[in-house]
Amino acid sequence: MSGAAGEPRIDHDLVWVIEDSAEDAEAIQRALSRTHPHLTLEFTDRGTGVxxxxxxxxxxxxxxxxDLSMPGLSGSAVLRAIRSRPELDEVAVVVFTSSTEPTEVDATYAAGADSYIYKPVNFDLFRTVLKGAVDYWQRKAKDGGDGPAGQPPS
Structure with a gap:
């Protein structure tokens, strides 16, 4: 966690999930409660106000x-708004969506996404992919931002 007394701090055991599909939100809750029971998850079904x-x-x-595909304020607009605020630079944003459209992937990275992950339909694979993403970002935060498992990038 970071931040001096009175300043906002980053809590790496807190994950915000922005997902409009109740089924996908439930799957994320089920998956992470099994693989990362120590995490605190906060859910919202819209990008407005995030x-x-x-x-x-x-x-x-x-x-x-x-998620990218949401009614109202899209996930892409939320991502751009987050990345336009320097005080939010330490917050990792992982796009977790059902789209595999190459132009959308490219645009998402160009807008500042830290990762782009496709949501598998199979729950076991869904859980595995989500676990890997959360493990990676928690390890990266713990190891000070170096590459995987604290190794400097090659």
Missing amino acids: VERLTETARRPGLVLL
Whole structure:
């Protein structure tokens, strides 16, 4: 966790999930409760107000799981809004979506996503992929931002 007294801090055991599908939100909850029972998950089904909440809260999530296809404010717009705020640079944003459209993947990375992960339909694979993503970002935060498992990038 970071931040001086009174300043917002990053909590790497807090994950915000922005997902409009109740079924996908339930699958994320089930998967992470099995693989990462220590995590605190906060869910919202819309992008509206997310950036404001992130900037106003004293306890910021270490990870945001963001769906792209949402009614109203899209996941892409939320991502751009998060990345436009320098005070949110330490928050990792992982796009977790059902789209595999190459142009969408490229645009998402160009907008500042830390990762782009396709949601598998099979629950066991869904859980495995989600576990790998959360493990990676938690390890990266713990190891000070170096490459996987704290190894410098080659």
